[in-house]
Amino acid sequence: MMKWTLFTPELFYVAMAAVFFVGSLQRRVDSRRLYRWAVVLAGVGLAVTVACTRLEGFLFFDSYKVDLFSQFFKVLIALGTFFVVLVCSELYGIDPRKHAEFYFLLSVCTLAMMMLVSAVELLTIYIALELSSYSLYLMVPMRHRADAYVESGVKYFMVGATASAMMIFGLSYLFGMTHTTYVAEIVRVLPHLLHQPAVLVGLVLTLAGFFFKQALFPFHVWAPDVYQGAANQVTTYIATASKMAAAAMVIRFVALTTGHSETLIQLLMVLSVLSMTFGNLVAIIQKDIKRLLAYSSIAHAGYMLVGILCMTQRGYAGAVYYAMAYLIMNFACFMVIIKVADDGHNLQIKELAGLHKRSPLLAMTLMLALFGLAGIPPTLGFTGKFLVFAAALEKGYLLLVVIGMINATISLYYYLIVIKAAYLLEPVREYPPVRVDTWTRILSIVLVIAMIYVGIFPDRFVALSEAAVAVLP
Template sequence: MMNLWTLFIPELYCLLMAVVFFGLAMSASPNPRRDYFAALFMAGVGVVVALACVRLEGTLFFEAYRVDLFSQVFKVMLAMGFFLVVCLCTELNGIEERHHPEFYLFLSTCTLAMMMLVSSVELLTIYVALELSSYSLYILVPLRRGDGIDVEAGIKYLMVGACASAVMLFGLSYIFGVTHTTYLVEIVQVLPSVIGTPAAIVGLLLMLCGFFFKLAVFPFHFWAPDVYQGAANQVTAYIATASKVAAVAIIMRVVALSGGNSKYLVDVLVTLSIASMTLGNLVAIVQKDMKRLLAYSSISHAGYVLIGILSMSASGYASAIFYALAYLVMNLCCFLVVVKVAHDGSDLKIAQLAGLHRRSPLLAMALMLAVFGLAGIPPTIGFTGKFLVFAAAMEKGYVTLVIIAMINATISLYYYILVVKAAYLMESDEELPGLPVSIPTKVLTVVLVTVMVVFGVFPHHLLEVARAAARALM
């Protein structure tokens, strides 16, 4: 029995973190320094725990919960995302001091839920884990101190999210009706033989709606810009990184269900991918707010990830895993700059980046590399990710799709370069003081930049891990 519980250690650790912050939330006087260091320490240990558990394998809870390399790799990514977001919280000015323990509490529960999500192989477990992670985020968004845009973003997020999860549940009920089981292992055996029936395909598509909402894929994307802008910068960083990684994982699990022989499903995924990329990139061009721009960029990146997933081959899944990790690092680097430049917790306009190269050369350089990574310029990790995804799609013969994606990548270059231009070429009207960057932040920035470049040039080790994880999936 002892042996089984060790499989569950990363999740138990997250639960422990949530309990600790629940206790801290009870204390009478707010103490942001104590909360921050507690969170930093515990999240750091969390990464170590997740890394230590990476080789575990087994099933738990009446086979509803599978621990394999696929899930463990994603758990490490989630723990890292959580740790890095906590690293950004040195000046958590967007949230009232007495709410800081709650902020960390809901981040922990959300990480816990996402770790459960990537391991779930039973429909009810997936549903419960997805809802727990969504509910934590629904509460995190309106926590921001401010003038009402936070509650507006919060209620929009909740309404769209609740709708998407209801649609997903309706899809689950059809899947249950068609296959008479709720275990993914058994569904995998039955579904390919009935995938031609309308009920099965409708069920699968409705089920995917709930996950598309998490990933902000067209047509469930419209919450993203409002929520990105309305939520506190750190919360947005979390939604944009960790939450997206978990969504990629669960979409892969579900798409892998179809067994790769459903033309309808591929057609729908191709359409959604093209729509997401095109819409995200075109609307991003006109954005003035940095977080809104990143929101539309995340919608287009959801489209790129879908290309890897819809290839439904081992290399396709491996490329999508690699892309998710690359996206996590690049986006966190962007948000690091956003959080540091807007250190009073306000929204950052792109024009406010003017003169950044003099105020803080390091941050400007990090922003440039991260943005070039998002655009897919070598030698960054973003280029490697895009290359792998497109290569996987080419293997399957989706030439048109790849050409459209490449045109999209070119369009996206325009607005990414606008950001770099603001940071490097534009001078601000008034003389702004230099941005003081603390030593730990410098170290963090340098580490992120190094990861982006080094794994962009030498992706082999990372790619091996992604391939092994994809093999565990199939």
């Protein structure tokens, strides 16, 4: 008999998706009512996920593993979903007739990503990844009156389908060489087969599917156009919650090698350096803030990979902490974008001019978030970079750390451009006032406190990250 309580968070999001599916069948849709339902259900979903953090066990013939690692990332995914739903009160970027479908796809994607981080069988992993991907493929083109950005949805689908094909090809190699689809068995067999090229090719092609979700160079080509082309709330979801599932799976699959493959380590080093350097250099010339954050995400995927490629418990823990920090900082940036561009248009950096006068709280939230992304103390972004770089130094990767620190310095330049616009530039024309409701004000204060507190007192969160990765091989 299966222990269905282990599947409680996923079952809740199945029910949540069902609620909005029924809502999508209604002839007349009340957007405000849908929003209230979404906030309540997303909040309850987060509470349910947190309550199930300590559960452990297997489901579905041992193809589904519930442990602290998977549950920790489920909490991050649920938190990201809740944050995104909170900023959907003015969902101008999406046709009002499609609001129910938007919340439905959001619920299905969250469900799929939760299944992805618990899946420990190759076909289960692939199906969960595809379910999450196709939900996002449908959400991106939902933008209202944005014919100019239809191409971004097509590009996202085409590049994603290519990455999926590469991934299933890699999974077939792993199955062919190990004669099993269960991750636990692969862990036992794989270290003895890493000298065979077919195994390494299979592992790299499999990781390509997750690198695509992370927007790691050279699997990044979709990110700038999709960030720019999707509605602001959809971009926020892609940039926050969806990155958590990708990070979890990259960590899980790299951990399969148990540090026995020097070739894989060298390949990951090259990808990390290229991703950091390319993302930061191209971000410098961006005028659209969503495109800037897209290239920034490419660079941050490289930083996170620094911790993962160490293939040590400390490196994995640093990457987990970095993922949590990135979720909070990136959401803070996008929340400000959504509130300033309240009609759903794409925000240019110059439109932030005078933001400190129009909304001091949002300006401070944006400044702290960008300082965190740049790795300035005492923010949690600094602690995240410190942890992954410390793990790399412990392994003797001094050159990699130096390159990472140089890239962090480069990134400070374009983050300061945005802060300069918000605090020092005077608007060339009169911009409308920024409406900040009570919930946005509360959320901004919570984010500001979190970005400072977790950065100054990281011990408890680092310990939680270390406990989460302790279950890995």
